[in-house]
Amino acid sequence: MANSTTSPAPLAGIRIVEIGHFIAAPFASRILGDLGAEVIKIEPPGGDPVRGWGEKVNGASLWWSVHGRNKRSVVIDLKRPEGVEAAARLIARSDALIENLRPGALARLGLGRERLESLRPGLIVAHVSGYGQDGPMRDRAAFGVIGEAIGGLRYLTDHPPGTTDLPPPRVGISIGDSVAGLYAAIGILAGLVSRGMKGDAADRLCVVDVALTEAVLSLMEGVVTEYGALGIVRQPVGSRITTAAPTNAYPSSDGRWVIIAGNSDLLFQRLMRLIGREDLGARADLQSNRGRIAHVDEIDQAISQWSRQYDARRLAAILAEADIPSTLIYTAAEIAEDPQFRARGMVREVEDPRHGPLLHPGIVPMFPDSPGTIRNTGQDVGADTDAVLTDIAGYGPDDIARLHSQGVIG
């Protein structure tokens, strides 16, 4: 693969079973797999539906090459008792289990708390759901867009009230699911740390309960506290930052947007010189951030008049040259070509058996001395069933043949 190292990745030796689908739980285990954990993804016959999402080449999803990477794929029908038994045998040999079925569904399959604890006393079990494993709303359906709205993110991602009749846009990626996945990864790792510190005393299940709504809420800064104390309902502010001016997205001559953050006293002076508006730079009422915030419309208009004269690439170059914090708003094209991402392996070419060379995002967080590798690019559904059931669950060839013929595994 693109990357090799002699020092083992930080999570080498950790084994995680995933009973997950769509985004949140699989994203968590992908991050852990990127860091070297062995991830066994248990899929239903036919596989996780996310295998078919996004743009495809020859019927194979490109996103799957990333989302499914660094995992082993095992097909087990968990609606069959022998399937549950096979999963139980894998769990018994693993450090952690992550799942995002509806709350209670895992227990109904026969893998409730007591069973899991008897299988593997010190197991970490991470449940990921829309609203959490208990409480009055736990059984309601939650998609990412709903969790993002309940957590408060959607309301604040908008232009100020009265600016437009358009509805508030989504963050254009599955942000709520991904953030829930990151919290689930944190939970699993904190559980492993805790278990390690307890040594042999780690004889109880360590349960982690991540809700998409709560993962989003936890990013909400002082929003809840300010409402509780002062009754202030934080409002969306569009493309600006309300506390530091000027900071905004400014138009280029070719229809793009460039972020300029000229919001310290020094940067403001430098920016006004650059755009030929020393008159604004000299004005007494614009010397402080407070004053600039009060006159932000006037300042933003001056910057926009200047920025519209140049195309986006030229604008970005002029601003970089003047050492003013700024950037073109990147599309996929700029990301793919960015020299910093390339230099750090954060955009890298990876060989995919289905597609040939593909661009993948790198491994985050980076461990420079043991960076981990992209060991596979999303296995075909069930590609590892026989090997995993043999090597880890201890099934013999006759059992495996029988389970195949009965449709319990695939």
Next chain:
Amino acid sequence: MANSTTSPAPLAGIRIVEIGHFIAAPFASRILGDLGAEVIKIEPPGGDPVRGWGEKVNGASLWWSVHGRNKRSVVIDLKRPEGVEAAARLIARSDALIENLRPGALARLGLGRERLESLRPGLIVAHVSGYGQDGPMRDRAAFGVIGEAIGGLRYLTDHPPGTTDLPPPRVGISIGDSVAGLYAAIGILAGLVSRGMKGDAADRLCVVDVALTEAVLSLMEGVVTEYGALGIVRQPVGSRITTAAPTNAYPSSDGRWVIIAGNSDLLFQRLMRLIGREDLGARADLQSNRGRIAHVDEIDQAISQWSRQYDARRLAAILAEADIPSTLIYTAAEIAEDPQFRARGMVREVEDPRHGPLLHPGIVPMFPDSPGTIRNTGQDVGADTDAVLTDIAGYGPDDIARLHSQGVIG
């Protein structure tokens, strides 16, 4: 405090030194502190500027009560050699160090790799920065808004091209910093797991290098891969989901927005009955998701006509009653009152010595058997200097008095 438990929190016994400011690194250590780690925040004289951010009561920030919680505050002037020595003594007794100075600044202070390794061979060191610790861009200034734009998030958080002349709105919270903080927490925990597995062999520094730009990029689904393979530049889609219809934000009579996700065949039928448009439910060309996507404008218009008849609370109740995945887009007010958040302690009242009772977000991820507590609500600057330097760094009262009088500590 609001919450107590007999089982220790998962990270009890872990000690982390933070040399951080603003959001990313302090957010990471707050999450680890919430899970029970002892976090020692080293601040310059005067304290982290974020202490003054956001809405205030009697001059004290409300956000700080959350952002600064579960840490000890130690004031050390790291520009003084004796200050660096005091920090070194704390680091020597800690499990991890997290910092977000400019790349290279820590080494220039005298806390480079070799020194840290000599102080504490198995230390986890997490660096958080805009662009990472190496590469051609490492020294450029990066604010959150810049990292979000480079990582690709800003471009996709917008209405479709041609819909409006307004610039793309920000996600209205510091999402890039927070996500970088989550990855830093993952890095520290993975390092601790790795160190635990290696036992006494963990005699080398474990370095983690998190860039804000890269943390954002890692959430970008198949965006880079699809561009690389097909040249497709993913475009923003506004308030819809392009792959499943109908899913959108719909207006209420009182100027609010309600998310409705009626995008399975079954849910679509149910929703069309609810809004009195059985004619659409019966139409042959709308029976499949593909067909609904092709006619999404017509469907969204019908739903909007219906939704505008009701105020937001009534709309949400009608939709919940009909069991259609949906929610009002929550403001701070709805978050604070939500029965599910309250039931799970995710919005809770906490006593703040400066403010009296305040609403805080809860601890995520939740460990139901050892949930951790909110042990403090952001210490005053330097509140723990003497105790920490005495108990952990081993300074005597005379040294501490001298360092105070020399202005090395505060």
